[in-house]
Amino acid sequence: MKITGIITAMVTPLSENGIDEAATRKLVNKLINDGVHGLFILGTNGEFYALSEEEKLTLVKIVVDEAAGRVPIFAGSGGISTEAVIQLTNQFAELGVDAVSIITPYLIKISDGELIQHYQTIASNTNLPIILYNIPANTKISISEQVFKELIKIPRIVGIKDSSGQLENIQMYLDLNDRADFSVLVGSDSLILPALQKGADGAVAATSNVLTKTDLGIYQAYLANDLEKAARLQESINDFRRVLKLATVPSVLKYSLGLTGIPVGPPKSPVRGVTPELDTEIRNTLALYKEIEGMEKLSCKN
Known part of the structure; x- marks a missing residue:
């Protein structure tokens, strides 16, 4: 498979009882109807680290069902234990996801050889296409040039999401990519x-x-070679990115969705929800995008 376009790193809608099915279905439809090229669930903004296995499986079932093949679904099955990643990946396969994203192990510091073996073992014991997920600021492990040279040899590994924030790192992956079916995806907005x-x-x-x-406009303008428009849209997201940093990920992002009419609930503890003091600043920032996003009046209640 060749993965291209704008893929939403979707938040996980939550209620007091776990996954909020109604909000999940509403968000899936909103994103697909707006034109995204895929949905990336159970990533960092999807709070994969805080969800139980049951919650992960429930979310996957709902998203796959609601998407109904309209766009590919990529689900994060990564973790520290190789065995656990294999088990979850195979469960996701049974539920119909198109590929899995597998973050590098975290908490422990492993060698390049152990990292390569981790992915080789997973690829040998699962059937789904695999997207590598490189986010060294969070995991303290980076998929280096030496590691990447070995992993790109594995046919089941079909792409890498790089959230290092370093263009040089993306360029390195691009330079080493000799496969037409392998995708290099940027994870830094x-x-x-x-x-x-x-x-x-x-x-x-x-x-x-x-x-x-x-975000879709950036991609579409780039394809149309309208680089002036693409650059203008790219610059425009900086205001929203600024307010996202005012609280722990994904607190402001989930709060913003609630204001636009899709209440996705608060983040999982220990992350706290947005404090009332930030409400006005978030609303004022969202107002900057009302025309292009076609937002209706922001919700009075989140």
Whole structure:
């Protein structure tokens, strides 16, 4: 499979009883109807680290069912234990996801050889296409040039999402990619256009939960060679990115979705929800995008 375009790193709608099915279905339809090229669930913004296995499986079932084949579904099955990743990946396969995203192990510091073996073992014991997920600021492990050279030899590994925030890192993966079926995806929303210009195939963008048409516009303008428009849209997301940093991920992102009419609930503890003091600033920032995103009046209650 060749993965391209704008793929939403979807938040996980939650209620007091776990996964909020109604909100999940509403968000899936909103994103697909707006034109995203895929849904990336159970990533960092999807709070994979805080969800139980039961919650993960429930979310996957709902998203796969609601998407109904309209766009590919990529689900995060990564973890620390190789055996546990294999088990969850195979469960996701039974539920119908199109590929899995597997983050590098975290908490422990492993060698390059152990990292390569981790992915080789998973690929040998599962049937789904695999997207590598590189986010060294969070995991303290980076998929280096030496590791990447070995992993790209594995046919089941079909792409990499790079959230290092370093264009040089993306360029390294692009330079080493000798496969037509392998996709290099940028995971840093501030670098969508620069990465595309270097040859990246697309972006896994958390901001597209809310700024769906803006992020899609960057990609579409780039394809149309309207680089002035693409650059303008890329610059425009900085205001939203600024407010996202005012609280722990994904607190502001989930709050913003609630204001736009899709109440996805608070983040999982220990992450706290947005404090009332931030409400006005978030609303004022979202108002900047009302025209392009076609937002109706922001909700009075979140």
